Amino acid sequence: MNLKQIAAERAAEYVQDGMKVGLGTGSTAYYAICRIGERVREGLNIQAVATSEASDKLAKEWGIPIVPFDQIGRLDLTIDGADEVDPEFNLIKGGGGALLREKIVAANSDKLIIVADGSKAVQKLGKFPLPVEVVPFASEWTFQALEKLGCHPEWRMDGDQRYLTDNGNLIADCRMEAIEHAAELNVQLNMLPGVVDNGLFINMADTVILAKDDGSIDERHRS
Numbered sequence: 309m310n311l312k313q314i315a316a317e318r319a320a321e322y323v324q325d326g327m328k329v330g331l332g333t334g335s336t337a338y339y340a341i342c343r344i345g346e347r348v349r350e351g352l353n354i355q356a357v358a359t360s361e362a363s364d365k366l367a368k369e370w371g372i373p374i375v376p377f378d379q380i381g382r383l384d385l386t387i388d389g390a391d392e393v394d395p396e397f398n399l400i401k402g403g404g405g406a407l408l409r410e411k412i413v414a415a416n417s418d419k420l421i422i423v424a425d426g427s428k429a430v431q432k433l434g435k436f437p438l439p440v441e442v443v444p445f446a447s448e449w450t451f452q453a454l455e456k457l458g459c460h461p462e463w464r465m466d467g468d469q470r471y472l473t474d475n476g477n478l479i480a481d482c483r484m485e486a487i488e489h490a491a492e493l494n495v496q497l498n499m500l501p502g503v504v505d506n507g508l509f510i511n512m513a514d515t516v517i518l519a520k521d522d523g524s525i526d527e528r529h530r531s
């Protein structure tokens with residue numbers, strides 16, 4: 309039983325004819341894109357944007373119409389994965405490195421549906437290293453600023469090179485174990501010159517669909 313697929317396919321049912329849809333990134337969002345792609349092949353009429361080059365490629369392979377960001381306007385719905393989800397629907401995202409585009413797309417969507425297997429549900433965010441996207445210019449200074457903030461950053465690597473995002477930036481993964489004040493940290497991080505954005509998604513998710521070990525679905529909506 310593929311829990312990621314179960315959660316993602318439930319979310320894909322929310323996509324309706326005529327909608328403008330944001331497509332997430334990662335191994336769970338993958339199944340949502342595939343299911344939406346199947347429905348497009350069956351005649352579903354939508355327009356979409358993708359949150360990464362990988363999702364863009366996958367969507368096009370399925371024949372999902374991808375529209376330039378500047379031409380699509382506001383989105384009805386975005387379906388994306390997450391690395392951690394807390395009881396208030398706050399998230400850590402960016403394990404796949406797409407956090408910046410994911411946050412921009414989520415912020416321009418009427419509804420953000422998060423899909424995941426049950427292991428992503430946590431009481432407190434922070435065990436998963438928090439990704440912070442950093443511009444390459446003077447990146448060691450930014451790294452030091454993250455250290456001073458107590459974030460314990462480590463550069464994400466791709467072999468022996470620093471990992472580069474689709475935007476040509478670096479990722480510092482911050483190992484904090486537990487984040488006590490996620491909303492405040494989100495603001496503090498984004499105020500550091502050199503930080504483009506970080507993987508904390510505060511008050512952004514509207515619906516969380518988790519597939520539990522027995523294959524049942526735990527679907528929650530933010531009131």
Ligand SMILES: O=C(CO)[C@H](O)[C@H](O)COP(=O)(O)O
Nearest residue numbers: 334335336389402403404406
């Ligand atoms: O934020 C993301 C990519 O930047 C992903 O949604 C997140 O890492 C979850 O990925 P997966 O579904 O593969 O566990």
